[in-house]
Amino acid sequence: MPSKVVIPVNGNMSSRRVSVQKVDSILSNRVKGNDEQYLVRWTAPSASTNPPLSWHSIHELARCLEHVQDYLESRQKSLKTLPAHVQTSKKRKSPDSEPEFDRGTSRVVDRRLEETGRTSMSRSPSVSSTSPVGPIDVYNGVLETDSNGFVFCRSELGPEIAQIKIEHVPTPEMLRAQRSKVDHADILIRAEYSRRLHVVPGEKIHLVNIYDSATPSLRFRYIADYVLGDGVFKADLDTQEGCQKCSPHMGRDIGCEYTKRCGCLEYAAVNEAAITEPEMRSEYDKAKATGGSLVNFPKRFPYYAEGTKRQRAGTLVPFYLDSRRPIYECNDKCRCGPLCRNKNVQFGRSVQVEIFKTGSGRGWGLRCKQPLYQGQFIDTYRGEIITDTEASRREAAADSKTKASYLYSLDKFAESEGIDDADIYVVDGEFMGGPTKFMNHCCEPNCRQYTVSYNKHDPRVYDIAFFACRDIPAGEELTFDYLDKEEGEEIDDPGQDAIPCLCGAAKCRKWLWT
Numbered sequence: 001m002p003s004k005v006v007i008p009v010n011g012n013m014s015s016r017r018v019s020v021q022k023v024d025s026i027l028s029n030r031v032k033g034n035d036e037q038y039l040v041r042w043t044a045p046s047a048s049t050n051p052p053l054s055w056h057s058i059h060e061l062a063r064c065l066e067h068v069q070d071y072l073e074s075r076q077k078s079l080k081t082l083p084a085h086v087q088t089s090k091k092r093k094s095p096d097s098e099p100e101f102d103r104g105t106s107r108v109v110d111r112r113l114e115e116t117g118r119t120s121m122s123r124s125p126s127v128s129s130t131s132p133v134g135p136i137d138v139y140n141g142v143l144e145t146d147s148n149g150f151v152f153c154r155s156e157l158g159p160e161i162a163q164i165k166i167e168h169v170p171t172p173e174m175l176r177a178q179r180s181k182v183d184h185a186d187i188l189i190r191a192e193y194s195r196r197l198h199v200v201p202g203e204k205i206h207l208v209n210i211y212d213s214a215t216p217s218l219r220f221r222y223i224a225d226y227v228l229g230d231g232v233f234k235a236d237l238d239t240q241e242g243c244q245k246c247s248p249h250m251g252r253d254i255g256c257e258y259t260k261r262c263g264c265l266e267y268a269a270v271n272e273a274a275i276t277e278p279e280m281r282s283e284y285d286k287a288k289a290t291g292g293s294l295v296n297f298p299k300r301f302p303y304y305a306e307g308t309k310r311q312r313a314g315t316l317v318p319f320y321l322d323s324r325r326p327i328y329e330c331n332d333k334c335r336c337g338p339l340c341r342n343k344n345v346q347f348g349r350s351v352q353v354e355i356f357k358t359g360s361g362r363g364w365g366l367r368c369k370q371p372l373y374q375g376q377f378i379d380t381y382r383g384e385i386i387t388d389t390e391a392s393r394r395e396a397a398a399d400s401k402t403k404a405s406y407l408y409s410l411d412k413f414a415e416s417e418g419i420d421d422a423d424i425y426v427v428d429g430e431f432m433g434g435p436t437k438f439m440n441h442c443c444e445p446n447c448r449q450y451t452v453s454y455n456k457h458d459p460r461v462y463d464i465a466f467f468a469c470r471d472i473p474a475g476e477e478l479t480f481d482y483l484d485k486e487e488g489e490e491i492d493d494p495g496q497d498a499i500p501c502l503c504g505a506a507k508c509r510k511w512l513w514t
């Protein structure tokens with residue numbers, strides 16, 4: 001059985017935590033004494049016009065900060081539209097004001113609080129049954145604790161229980177109190193986001209906002225790998241082949257780079273410069289002219305090896321920099337070993353990045369904390385992989401066409417592999433993903449996205465990796481072109497729904513996508 005909770009009049013209950021599972025939403029805020037408090041609406045067993053509500057100190061809401069953040073966002077919007085008389089009323093009460101409630105209940109509620117005062121005396125000798133009674137803290141229910149000691153409010157009727165109808169919330173009194181400070185909430189939300197950032201693998205990620213007190217959504221979950229949604233299947237690991245003709249000792253102990261027959265590079269771009277024998281050249285010309293197999297020709301290795309200039313090691317070679325060809329990396333089943341230079345993106349981000357508020361109408365952005373070299377790998381785009389149907393449903397459900405979009409189609413091989421549009425998977429980075437979710441579009445970008453595959457037999461699930469397409473000084477925003485067009489591919493004219501582009505580049509196309 002849940003146990004009844006002591007309601008503090010003045011006691012120190014900083015260790016009390018509300019049970020996040022039972023919170024529906026936050027409805028209002030106030031400051032009482034020096035304490036920032038929030039009105040929690042609790043889940044009721046049925047759709048009720050009188051769900052249980054209770055006020056809680058921000059410190060009790062440490063596990064419900066997502067709800068507090070949702071509330072602060074909607075409060076921000078509604079404060080802007082609040083009628084002037086509500087904003088500036090001379091008659092307004094202090095933020096500590098008690099919300100209006102059914103007068104008939106005040107006496108019994110007072111009694112409840114007096115009883116509580118007696119109970120908490122051992123913690124706070126200053127509190128006694130003769131203490132002035134504070135504002136009502138609970139409506140339509142009673143506070144209890146669950147078996148883990150978390151507080152929640154349960155529906156209950158009775159003469160001792162203050163009643164308030166949900167359609168009367170926020171009351172005019174509450175609306176006035178809503179203007180009171182929310183600094184502690186802002187600080188706790190920021191601290192919680194930073195805590196989550198610090199456990200993201202790779203170099204530490206920083207968060208900077210010099211414009212306001214906003215923090216990116218706590219509803220976002222950082223993940224290191226894709227999460228597969230319903231109806232999404234990644235090719236079985238059995239279909240993944242490793243290169244078998246290579247070994248770690250093929251040259252300078254770096255694996256595949258010196259082989260012209262690396263199985264992983266089977267479908268990679270042909271290295272025409274390496275076709276020196278006349279017989280192979282004529283076979284190659286014939287295969288190219290007839291659309292024949294290019295499997296047995298020497299291939300282009302994607303990355304510079306160690307031993308080249310320091311700033312070049314591991315960066316993309318010019319051929320890949322300038323083309324949109326997919327990169328095929330070696331994998332765990334290869335014989336080339338862990339140091340193979342054809343393994344890069346799969347090790348994840350190793351550069352320091354910073355999430356920052358752009359202050360230019362583009363929301364948050366991502367920038368590098370260190371200088372980056374042309375061709376340097378930055379990070380992959382992560383998220384939930386969903387079906388095309390689910391992606392369309394999420395797009396249609398978005399409440400506004402100007403809402404930020406985080407959908408990225410995995411359609412690189414659709415044409416060559418004959419994959420129907422309806423069977424193309426989509427990565428949604430809105431609710432889970434990595435810091436690259438914050439990369440904005442620029443018509444003259446400094447990064448480019450590449451297809452990186454570790455399983456040449458899976459054309460539907462692969463990585464999207466961002467590389468610097470020129471040297472980038474520390475502190476510059478990282479951007480890419482959202483229209484991931486192949487060379488020479490035409491760009492449609494903007495439609496009516498085209499989103500205006502605010503990249504500010506000299507050659508700006510003026511819209512994000514059609």
Ligand SMILES: C[S@@+](CC[C@H](N)C(=O)[O-])C[C@H]1O[C@@H](n2cnc3c(N)ncnc32)[C@H](O)[C@@H]1O
Nearest residue numbers: 362363364404405437438439440441501502503
């Ligand atoms: C993947 S998100 C990028 C991160 C986003 N700025 C945020 O705050 O979460 C893509 C969204 O950012 C905004 N955006 C990105 N680049 C933009 C640009 N050049 N001009 C205007 N809005 C841009 C658009 O709302 C777009 O749908």
